[in-house]
Amino acid sequence: MISIENINKTYGKFHILKSVNLNIEKGQIVTVMGPNGSGKTTLLKCILGLVIPDNGDIKVDGKTIKNNFEYRHKIGYMPQTAFFPENIRVKDVIQIIKEIRGEKAAVDFELYDYYEIEKFTEKKVSSLSQGMKQKVSSALTFMFDSDILILDEPTAGLDPLSAEYMKIKIRKEKDKGKLIIITTHILNEVEELSDRIIFLLDGEVRVNRVNESGSTNGAEGILNKFTELFKSYEWE
Ligand SMILES: Nc1ncnc2c1ncn2[C@@H]1O[C@H](COP(=O)(O)OP(=O)(O)OP(=O)(O)O)[C@@H](O)[C@H]1O
Ligand SMILES: [Mg+2]
16 A cells, blocks of 8 residues: 655755665555654654655655655645644634544544534644644544544644544554554553554564464563664664
8 A cells, every 4th residue: 555665865964764665555554663753753644645755755655755745635744743723712723633634524523523623623732731732643643534644643632542542543443454553662451452553663664563462471471572673773
């Protein structure tokens, strides 16, 4: 569904993504993990066409994303930090996104209802707490029933119940055959949610494997691998 073919990204003298090759199939939850600054968000933005790699290619459903904007209709994207215009009301943000995506395309109000967003649609964006902004952002991401969901730290800043509901929703969407790519620093989430784990270290894919947490020693296994990778990084 998504193939990433040997992409590199540099910012000035900094080599951010290093020869990244990945093949990601639909019907699964793929977790991208790695330390701060390892390139997770940059990689997601490359898939979205928000960051252009220096070379290589990215294909969605077999078609290159270069000069192709159509494919973005298939994607729901939840950025790491939601930036909405501060001076408008929540209901206006929702209306603007609906107009961009097409009013009729707004079909899934499950998160919207669960997070009771209706109760604060009259509030100005500037008056929302960080968690409330996350809720609006996630409700909008899921609203358009996209085939591909790209969620950059979706549970960060959410209270535990809201985070739990987000995970339930992510699993539900996977069961519909969608592809969900998430980044997270929470090891339990990696263990619970992922079908495939991709570990980025300093812009390189160091692990790309099926999640075997259920069959082996679970989160402990992931933690050991994590520690191992951190140590090897320090010693190189
Ligand atoms: N627009 C930019 N200009 C210059 N450098 C950038 C830009 N965007 C990202 N970087 C750099 O790329 C590297 C990777 O950043 P990125 O945001 O992808 O990390 P991340 O793995 O998502 O980190 P975190 O876990 O903190 O979210 C960092 O060194 C960052 O400073
Ligand atoms: Mg990030």
